[in-house]
Amino acid sequence: MKKIILFSGFIMAIVFSANAQTATKLKVSGNCGMCKSSIEKAAKTAGATTANWDMDAKLLTLIFDGKTNLDKIETAIAAIGYDTEHKTATKASYDALHECCKYDRSSAQVAEIKKVTLVASGLTCSMCSKAIFKALSKLDFVEDVKVDIEKSMYILAFKSGKKVEIDQIKSAVTDAGFSVQSLVYE
Numbered sequence: 001m002k003k004i005i006l007f008s009g010f011i012m013a014i015v016f017s018a019n020a021q022t023a024t025k026l027k028v029s030g031n032c033g034m035c036k037s038s039i040e041k042a043a044k045t046a047g048a049t050t051a052n053w054d055m056d057a058k059l060l061t062l063i064f065d066g067k068t069n070l071d072k073i074e075t076a077i078a079a080i081g082y083d084t085e086h087k088t089a090t091k092a093s094y095d096a097l098h099e100c101c102k103y104d105r106s107s108a109q110v111a112e113i114k115k116v117t118l119v120a121s122g123l124t125c126s127m128c129s130k131a132i133f134k135a136l137s138k139l140d141f142v143e144d145v146k147v148d149i150e151k152s153m154y155i156l157a158f159k160s161g162k163k164v165e166i167d168q169i170k171s172a173v174t175d176a177g178f179s180v181q182s183l184v185y186e
Contacts, residue, residue: 021049024070026060028053029083029103039082046076071166086113086185113164113185116156120173121181123152128178135172
């Protein structure tokens with residue numbers, strides 16, 4: 001009986017952790033009701049369970065689970081022509097927007113990424129950790145890398161005035177022979 005209770009508790013813990021949801025707000029440029037519909041649809045297509053864009057505040061309120069992440073959602077929104085805090089839409093996708101949706105890009109400010117916390121996977125020893133540290137330190141926009149070896153966690157600080165490229169951070173870890181388990185930026 002004790003084993004059944006323990007097993008049931010274990011299963012419930014797995015179910016609850018798999019359904020853990022993240023809530024966040026994100027700045028997204030846009031103008032009108034058509035923008036609202038497009039932005040919310042792109043976020044949901046990228047895995048958000050809830051997406052609500054406030055046209056006046058230019059804020060997208062999101063709820064998503066572990067099946068997606070903020071980077072994927074922002075990439076999907078930028079792909080349809082809207083600049084977000086950390087992603088800029090290509091000129092072609094912006095130009096494809098309906099005339100009423102073309103927001104003023106000169107006033108749309110993409111926030112500067114101040115810190116990235118990255119958890120890597122595939123590490124087996126301290127040499128693995130050093131390889132990732134070296135790869136991240138070589139990026140021209142990285143000022144400092146702090147390492148928590150036990151958690152395989154890297155906290156990156158950046159040089160002022162340099163553009164932070166999330167894709168380059170991921171590539172540096174991958175090129176070193178490891179994978180990015182999670183990446184959160186502020």
